[in-house]
Amino acid sequence: MSNLPLAGIRVLDISQVMAGPFCCMLLADMGADVIKVEPPKLGDSTRHSMGFRLKGEDSPGFLALNRNKRSIALDLKSPADRDVLYALVKTADVVVENARPGVADRLGMGYETLKAINPRLVYASISGFGQTGPWSQRPGFDLIAQAMSGVLSSNGFPGMEPAKNSIAVADLGAGLFSVYGILSAIIGRDKSGEGQYVDASLLEAALGLSIWESTEFWGTGKSPTPIGSANRMSAPYQAVAASDGWFVIGAANQGLWSTFIGVLDRRELQDDPRYSTNAARVANRLELIQDLAPTFITRTKQEWIDALLAAGVPAAPILDYGEALSSEQAVARNMVLDVPHPVEGSFRALGFPVKMSGTPQEIRLPPPLLNEHADEIRRELIDKGFLAE
Structure with a gap:
């Protein structure tokens, strides 16, 4: 692990579902020590999503988004558990959260609070519509962002009902843009000595990926309409x-x-x-x-x-996906991995979509069981003097 690009960077993943966990998994794959901070009892809500299971209680969706992380369960409404979070913040480089704007502040884990504890902290918030603006308090899901960004209006075939992009472009795009913002802030911190706030949203991710569509609108004055599998810039x-x-x-x-x-x-x-x-x-x-x-x-x-x-x-x-995942190219590029797991035995997961010649990524840790690493994380904090016995 020590030779990976982000070795020595600690990330607190206080996010759930897709955008935040995906962001943090990408950082973990590059060597960051990602500690997943989850609510007690139920944990990340994605643990209980999807209509099928492999062997254990955690859903395949959770398993797909949380490799190379450790888990600790903290009730952030509890003063004692909040003290543990604050101790972790003293050791952290990055915090990622994806609650609705204002919720983190109410839980005592907003940016200004944590910045006072650790001025070098890079704090990333991922929300549906961003921290400011008249839509900031609206609930945000991938479908909502696709609808309100224009993506839904331009997808599918003419004359048919609106068709959502089956890939969660807003969620996953927000995770990718957050990684870009976080890494840029870490590099900037080396110059300034201080961290900063990274504000990403599903809406802006969907808009940010709408290159051809926005260009067509500005060039013609007309909003793009569905064109099926065709391309707006080339034919055939x-x-x-x-x-x-x-x-x-x-x-x-x-x-x-x-x-x-x-x-x-x-x-x-x-x-x-x-x-x-x-x-x-x-x-x-x-x-x-x-x-x-x-x-x-x-x-x-x-x-x-x-x-x-x-x-x-x-x-x-x-x-189809069965053919794509078993294709000779996917096999040659190691895009399907067998991940060992203490409950599942092993399960298949997507491989690393970016290859590194000098520091190849690997599965260092399976997706964690809820609170699996609480004792070792607390012991680390005690040994470093950040938490009392």
């Missing part, structure tokens, strides 16, 4: 139907377009003014796909994929 760049099912193509620039229509033996499209430039193809995307459809159904999807790839045109099958 979407799923198309072969004789035996769907696959995807990505002729995303002029050179690829020329090669693409050569593979399809549709050279007459080269001189069609509706398709002469990428901008024209985007503007006439529906007509373009209709014109191409009779050609695609003449061969199987694998035949088209093989022919297009041989010519250098991006194309791919549409894999």
Whole structure:
């Protein structure tokens, strides 16, 4: 552990569900000592989510978000337990919480309180809408953020009911942006000697990822509408139907377009003014796909994929998760790990999505049982003189 990039950094994970725990797990994977501070008895509410279990009582969702952490249960309404938290803060570099704005202050663990204990502390709050503004007190969930950021309005297919992105882009995006803010604050602390407050939100994460959509709105004055699997900046760049099912193509620039229509033996499209430039193809995307459809159904999807790839045109099958997770590429890149666990025996989890050549990550600790490390954490604080016997 000592050679990992964040070795020596201690993080107090006082968050629940997804955005905060995901943020803290990424820090833990890079070597940070992450102590998960949970409510007594029930712990992180994600321990009890999802409709299925493996062997133990903790849900697979909790197991997926909390590797490489230690757990201590503290009742922050109890003065004695709050003293333990304050002792931990003296040893910490980072605190991450995701309560609704104002709740941390009421529990005696707000930024100003903890900053007075440890001025070098980097304190990250993740909420639905941020700590300020007229929406700050609204409850925040991924679905709500997708709805109020514009994501829900632009996803799915035209004329159909709104379609949420099945990946929790607001939650996970907020976790990723928080990691970026936290690491930047730690680097800045080396210059200033002081920590700072990091304020992240699900809404701003969803907006921050809406690059093409916001660009389209500002460029045209019209809000983007659903376009299915297509792309707002390039065409053809979407799923198309072969004789035996769907696959995807990505002729995303002029050179690829020329090669693409050569593979399809549709050279007459080269001189069609509706398709002469990428901008024209985007503007006439529906007509373009209709014109191409009779050609695609003449061969199987694998035949088209093989022919297009041989010519250098991006194309791919549409894999389900079973196929993707067992693919030769996922296996070669170690994207599925077997995690040992004292109750589950072992379970499968996603691997590390970023590889480090000099300091490769590893599973150092399985997701903790509730309060599993309380005794050793308290003993560490006592031995360092931060907590009385």
